Amino acid sequence: MGPLIPNNLIPLEWNSIIAILIGIVFGFVLEASGFSSSRKLAGVFYGYDFAVLKVFFTAAVVSVIGLYYMDYLGYLDITQLYVHPTYLWGAIIGGAIMGVGFVAGGFCPGTSLCAVAIGKLDAWVYVGGILLGIFMFSELFNFIEPIYDGYFLGNITLMDTFSWNPYWFIFIFSIIAIVAFAFSDFVQKKIKKVFY
Template sequence: MGPLIPNDIISFEWSSIIAIIIGIFFGFILEASGFSSSRKLAGVFYGYDFAVLKVFFTAAIVSLIGLLYMDYLGYVDMSRLYVHPTYLWGAIIGGAIMGIGFVAGGFCPGTSLSAVAIGKIDAMVNVVGIMVGVFIFSELYPLFEPIYNGYFQGNITLVDSLGVNPFWFVFLLTIVAIIMFFATDLIRKRVKKVFY
């Protein structure tokens, strides 16, 4: 991540302080929205509550549309944005481990810290588990390195790998999101009838 505001306007130190303040507000909003509840987060996987999925999917699409418009208007050069390199095996295995941990613990790393801040014991156990996992990975890194760095794909995006126009991709992704929101409502209503 770069500075929030160019260094010639505000110093790097002040930019970091602003980032901390934004982080505090983000944590407050997570808690106020109920996202620090493991039941709400696990509800996505059990089919009775899709609020988390809808909020984060909506945020991703709005951000993507905003970036495309800013690029189109000349305020942002998307070709200069940092794209994290893709290591396919690390992404697949790491994603699977995180997904299992998400379902088992009921928290993702961000929401677990939000829940720790309000004193939830299950979140504290979850964060300790994350720390133990990070420690084991760092200590056994030479063993995991071939998997971690396996099948390097470069700094690619989904648009690059599919070879489609970014505007068409965003349009189709928005249509998929609307269909998904409708489908998740149907699933939630059906699950609600079974369990309630």
């Protein structure tokens, strides 16, 4: 069972270099896909461009199918994967702040850095806002720590919470993605008829 690239093939010291190369390729793909454009990213909220929704749904479906297939083949032990702990209030409040920032600024944190790399001024303002938010969070942490640590649920997944069979969950999630793709195409065509 894993890792996919054993340490006897690539020395441990190369991990950082490989991570940087993967980051460069990821940034290139973001830029090539048009994800450094705030108009394209915000389009999902206004109904005229659903590329973001389609990319993220595709990434999620391919990832979960790939992980469980590698588990099935014995290359990976799915029970050994790290699951980030869930703090419900922090997730809800942080998600709301992130959502408002995404709609208002037209970027998520990753795509804003991609846009900064190609010199977009609105992205510089957005990243400045992120840095200001990080500073405010660190300065107010003692005050907001009870909310941040509030309602700890542990290292859970949806499948654990509802005792769902993972294979049925993957199947249903794939159907939801297909329906979302079809619905987004329908909405996008209606919006284009009204405004274009």
